[in-house]
Amino acid sequence: MMAPKIKDVAKQAGVSVTTVSRVLNGEKYVKDDLKIRVQRAIDELGYSPSHIARSLVRKKTNLIGVIVPDVTSSFYSTILSTIEKTASHNDYNLLVCNIIEDTDKELKYLQVFQQMRVDGIIIMHEKLNDEIRELLNKLSIPIIFSSVKPVDQKFMSVIIDDYAAAYDATRHLIELGHTRIGFLGGDMRDITSGQNRYAGYCRALADCGIDVPEGYIRFGDYKTQSGYEKMKEMLTQESYPTAVFAVSDDMAVGALNCIHDHGLRVPEHLSVIGFDGSQLTEQVRPRLTSMQQPILEMGKVTVDKLLELIEDQKDSPTEDVILQHKLVVRDSCKNLKSSVEA
Amino acid sequence: MMAPKIKDVAKQAGVSVTTVSRVLNGEKYVKDDLKIRVQRAIDELGYSPSHIARSLVRKKTNLIGVIVPDVTSSFYSTILSTIEKTASHNDYNLLVCNIIEDTDKELKYLQVFQQMRVDGIIIMHEKLNDEIRELLNKLSIPIIFSSVKPVDQKFMSVIIDDYAAAYDATRHLIELGHTRIGFLGGDMRDITSGQNRYAGYCRALADCGIDVPEGYIRFGDYKTQSGYEKMKEMLTQESYPTAVFAVSDDMAVGALNCIHDHGLRVPEHLSVIGFDGSQLTEQVRPRLTSMQQPILEMGKVTVDKLLELIEDQKDSPTEDVILQHKLVVRDSCKNLKSSVEA
DNA sequence: CTGAAAGCGCTTACAG
DNA sequence: CTGAAAGCGCTTACAG
Incomplete structure (x- = not known):
């Protein structure tokens, strides 16, 4: 049995797909009775909107690509967990890449991130080779570094001194x-x-x-x-x-x-x-x-700043954030x- | 500057989008000279195919959703790292959810996984409430449990005794x-x-x-x-x-x-x-x-088995895999x- | 071996 | 407040 699509819901509720889309997105300007009929159809069919179709038209995936050197490290696992928490809290999901000093894997992942059209990228290491630097520079996706400040980078870093x-x-x-x-x-x-x-x-x-x-x-x-x-x-x-x-x-x-x-x-x-x-x-x-x-703060600020970059689009302030060590x-x-x- | 799309490549190379798509997907039956022209156009434009448009038509995302209880735990961070490694090796990417005993978050993530149309789901905990069980059962996405065997589940588990x-x-x-x-x-x-x-x-x-x-x-x-x-x-x-x-x-x-x-x-x-x-x-x-x-083996086998479930589609053998403890x-x-x- | 056209499942102007 | 139609960026029969 194929998963129901918006068209099925529309038919079931006796309205247009436009209307279904509207109640899905919580727009006003939908009469209450229609809203109710649509909602019922959704429930009856067990309809779940396709995020991927949605992403295609909205040009927004709500995905953040994360590159971690090693998730089994006590530092990175902790910062990753707070990054995940903050992202999830803002309705973003994480695509995680664990590079173990594997430059090829990193490059490949960066390309995947590009193809996936992630909204932003968080990188937590600084051993960037030329190929990777080049890709990073032409990526036109907001990028932020966390806990490191690679040399010669125009990207924002969230770090301590x-x-x-x-x-x-x-x-x-x-x-x-x-x-x-x-x-x-x-x-x-x-x-x-x-x-x-x-x-x-x-x-x-x-x-x-x-x-x-x-x-x-x-x-x-x-x-x-x-x-x-x-x-x-x-x-x-x-x-x-x-x-x-x-x-x-x-x-x-x-x-x-x-x-x-x-x-x-x-x-x-x-x-x-x-x-x-x-x-x-x-x-x-x-x-x-x-x-x-300040690991927890660092993770949180990283995501917060990245989301600002994503939302602003414009010439975002690339100023680094320096957190306090203790x-x-x-x-x-x-x-x-x-x-x-x- | 908008990212180039397949149409731009086709124009640049003087061929149809169909042909571009063919060389993108490595199909044979494309004359060498066309293949070369297309390749050049791709390079010149810095074209990167949209995985999300692709997913929409192929009905395959190459995404695996992973639910981890706590990535900062020594056990889970290690198993996660091998899951990531094995997945990446097979061209799958991980969407990770760190639930910290947060049932609401888990339910929400499961729904996101559904909307994202992930190809498969790996779950590493067994504290399933009724709402979650219900969702799991109607999900029609291959699901596998790793390191745990929840009661009353029809899903495969990779565990030790x-x-x-x-x-x-x-x-x-x-x-x-x-x-x-x-x-x-x-x-x-x-x-x-x-x-x-x-x-x-x-x-x-x-x-x-x-x-x-x-x-x-x-x-x-x-x-x-x-x-x-x-x-x-x-x-x-x-x-x-x-x-x-x-x-x-x-x-x-x-x-x-x-x-x-x-x-x-x-x-x-x-x-x-x-x-x-x-x-x-x-x-x-x-x-x-x-x-x-056998943490490393457990992670690897989990992914291998999940990929079998994904590829087979049919009535996949739901038999648990019991690994050796030592x-x-x-x-x-x-x-x-x-x-x-x- | 190559291309025109339909379609994947949505959203968004545009009209009414 | 509601809907028909176009379009997001690809792939895939279908024809040739």
Whole structure:
């Protein structure tokens, strides 16, 4: 049995399809009795309007394409969930693409988004190759970046000040009396989460006249596994730091585990500070001190801004939105000064 | 500037739209020179075919609607990522809905899926109310359940044998010499992950003639937080168990943390076994012994089976797929027997 | 091998 | 307040 179409409803109700369309769209100027007849026909037939036919004529799909680096990451899964919530709240639906560093897949998805005529696109990574940049630029679909700010982009980003956040995180360790401060960094091809966080770390050290051996600085891929491995490299050196700043909570947890497996204790032997403020911070012991991004707000603002871009159409203000970061102290950092006094 | 349409391409190439459509769809029976002219016109114009117009006539959207209880859960985020991977591999795209126990949202999404004319639906929870059941039954869209088997459903499920898995997990603790075995359960309105796992636990105890105080048995909502709270209730009793079986890794981690915060150690004072085999098991210390679901396989098989349903159309075999569970021993359970001998 | 025409299921001027 | 008709951007018989 074919699904009923608007024509069937019209016949059943004894009106024109135009009228059915009108009550479907809640227009006024339909007499009550007709409205009722139409409604009854709809119910009797179990009619459900085709969103796709509708999209074709309205030139609006209410679809948002989302590109996430990795949904299993504690940070991205959380931001995705609030993006979904906000979108759904505004009657938009999400087409999600999980690219696992797979550039071909990303390109393909971007093309799919184009063909699907999504109303907007949210991108949450910054490792854009030339082919992708080119496509992005000719796409004529509103695009917004969330949590990252790729270089050379005309698109709006919703981010924190990663440089300042990394600076503040490092300063926190310094204020606790640490001078041998290791760094578990991200991918230096990433401006936002790679370079900026590294620069913040370096600057904080420099401002305090602290020098750090090369071996204290390692770069990974933000994941737990790489945090573990890079920490391991650090621990197997002759000398190792008294504190480590990891640029993601996942990496920090990897470091936590590595330290534990090496028979050392956090924060007694080694302090660890993470970045993101994801739910993982509370799921591990010791609970992880972390530089928190306002994840929920970030997701919400991203969607809100994107919807503005979609609705406005015109020369939308491309100004970035910078949200506030915030240090959340938990149990993974030791105060060297107070222990001296004690 | 309006996006070019097939008509523009046809004009540019000096052929009919039919011919353009043919080369677009890779049909043979198009002379090479025409094919080349069309291709050039497409490139010059930057033409991207409208998937939505296409869907309208083909009556196929290549869309799969997915209903996830909570993408931030370690289990669901992982299964979602493999579902996405498999779908994308087969040129299907995902419309994801994150229902957070929000029945209204779920119903609304189901209706959206219907209006979107998705080709298939994947549902990963079993708390179906009457309204939703009714809609599901008249939907005439292939539906498949993943990781759960709701009661009274004619739809196919891809699951493990939760009863057996819970039985085996409990038996593992018994074999290690435990007799005071607590239970951190799920929602008893859930057949699969609530009732079945509880039944498996009870049966294992019964088979070994073990009796357990009522206070050793608590029910939560699968999340870390509730694992923590329920464990706390157990620990503040006069007597508490020597081992606990939690029906999700997230809950088990909550238990781990609670035990830690109470100054007790795992597994020395208390053993903990989880369920799911999610990545969390390796992210915590001690690493969590867990009854593993084949998450990746489960996601893949779910999509594969759904695609079969979509392609077959006919009276598709509704037989459930039962995947193998597997105990993965890590560091969170103590062998009471060997410690006696030691 | 190629094209004119009908049709997918809606909405939206336009007329009345 | 209501309806006939055109059109959204494609694909698919049908003819040739």
